[in-house]
Amino acid sequence: MPELPEVETVRRGLAPAMEGATLIKVEQNRPDLRFPFPERFAERLEGRRVLALRRRAKYLLADLDDGTILVMHLGMSGSFRIETESDGSAPGAFHHLRGKNAAHDHVVLHLSGTALPGGENSGRARVLYNDPRRFGFMTLTSLADFETHPLFAHLGVEPVGNSLQPEGVAAMLAGKQAPLKAALLDQTIIAGLGNIYVCEALWRARLSPRRRAGSLVRADGRPTDRLVRLVEAIRTVIAEAIEAGGSTLRDHIKADGSLGYFQHRFAVYDQEGKPCRHEGCGGTITRIVQSGRSTFFCPGCQR
Structure with missing residues (x-):
């Protein structure tokens, strides 16, 4: 499973594509990954602007403009692939080969207003979540409920910066x-x-x-x-x-x-x-x- 530095590398790779961009379309290609997707998952994301992409422990968190937080966990084999008009790249750092088999592209985020190089003509990009073993997952929470959410309520201190003393x-x-x-x-x-x-x-x-x-x-x-x-x-x-x-x-x-x-x-x-x-x-x-x-x-x- 990717550890914190690898997840942080993924975050840094995705940030130029996602931060400030609008989710104009979300393709959800199956009903579940490790867990079922939340009800109306794609519908609740579409039209929302990504204010920030951050990390907590081994989770990726996309803060949206309506107070929703998109929570993403890579599991054992999950990875993201960015596609623009001119290129495709895979941000991340992993122990095992990350595939590009489209059969395992379970979620596709269509973005408008991306700042990624190569997408400047249309300002658009796609972020594809690929997970052959489906041990990763995505869920939704809110900024108001984040600290008490079962995934985050009991997490300890981050091992970066001055938080760890x-x-x-x-x-x-x-x-x-x-x-x-x-x-x-x-x-x-x-x-x-x-x-x-x-x-x-x-x-x-x-x-x-x-x-x-x-x-x-x-x-x-x-x-x-x-x-x-x-x-x-x-x-x-x-x-x-x-x-x-x-x-x-x-x-x-x-x-x-x-x-x-x-x-x-x-x-x-x-x-x-x-x-x-x-x-x-x-x-x-x-x-x-x-x-x-x-x-x-x-x-x-x-x-």
Whole structure:
């Protein structure tokens, strides 16, 4: 499943096509994806102008001019494709090949007033949502109900910018007996973190994924130096991954047709058997399974 940097890359690729544009027509080619579409889905979108395209955790959110929010989740195989009069591009960063088989184009957004290069003659473009496995979904909510919506009410802090602070994380980890990696994947603590970037951040902070999460909090509730180091590592890893356009093992195409290259910076993820890159460590990257998911770390320096 695409992680936060990949979803942010998709957002940045779609924004020029969608922000400020009007949804003049919406094609809904099936009744459901992972979940059924809301009633009158296409009708409620048509004629609305997109004020902003933003992200919350791994969700894409299109704010519309009537207070409606179009919520989009990519699932395992979902992707967007932009088509203008002169070109087509696929913004995103993914581990598995994203298809262009029209049979899997389940939603097509016809836009007028797009600012995308190539659409300047007519100001029009199409944004196509393609999802062979149909694990993604789209739904509608309102700005007034957003904070209490079941998808968003319990999401934790974003791991970007100044929102993520050691003191806030300490309050969430205090007393937790769960392994540190499991706690970091808990979306109610930090929203949007996934397996790849948790592994990378733990390596940078030299912390074992098996360490008890609550051990990073002092008896008085203040963060330990280890937790301060971890928070900085998370923010840095996510920022670098976004700047690199996300990660890919097979196919990652951004809006400009270039690839995402953060995978070339992986220190531990998918590096089993390779020497640890920390200077003077001498350890070897190991793979273990935690909660059914692969964890990569260096037992020599991650304590």
